[in-house]
Amino acid sequence: MNRVFPAPLLSLALWALWLLLNLSLSAGNLLFGALLGFLAPLMFASLRPQPARIRKPGVALKLFLLVGRDVVTSNLQVAWGVLHAGRKPPRSAFIKIPLDLHDAHGLAALSMICTVVPGTVWSELALDRSVLLIHVFDLDDEARFIEHFKTSYERPLMEIFQ
Structure with missing residues (x-):
């Protein structure tokens, strides 16, 4: 069939x-x-890629809720940054994030998360999938952003797909 x-x-x-x-x-x-x-x-x-094996659906649900929360808060932060750009311009930057996630399905999900969260744009993935280049609309602390990105998005995706 x-x-x-x-x-x-x-x-x-x-x-x-x-x-x-x-x-x-x-x-x-x-x-x-x-x-x-x-x-x-x-x-x-x-x-068509090989079928994905979702190992921990509970983690997937938590990640979905976390991304939903981040979408709302990022929308508000970006709107605030745009409205107050005349007084305090945003500190846009490209940052390189070292990746531990190498699964194709996990990387696809990560790219969708970067696309849907306002203020971040997936710019480039290294050929060996070891480094991700992201553009951030307003960046306060690069180290803190990388840690948030890895703990909030990459680690749950690794639990789900690897």
Whole structure:
């Protein structure tokens, strides 16, 4: 069954998305959407990464809540920094963070966290995955930021994926 439908949920999602985008349940759209949902995962199966093994779902839930809290607080900090940039300009900086996390799924999750938290931008990952370059909107203390980043995001991801 996995050879015919390598990703059944993806197939179903593609079919539903096709119907939603066309706003039509005509026979042609139903058939073409089903064909798209069937063929696309087959054609791109070699591009899919190996399935992730989540070792500690409780840690994943805690990380999700922590990132949610950080998104809210970072939004407020960035808004405050932008509003008061005339009096006190932000101290933007690029910082290099040494990484212990090397799992592809963990690094993908880390990149999404960097993207979703305002004030941080994932800039570059070393080829050997040992150092991450991040741009920070307003940086008070580089050492404190690195420690927060590693303890809040990297270590939980290592527990989840490695």
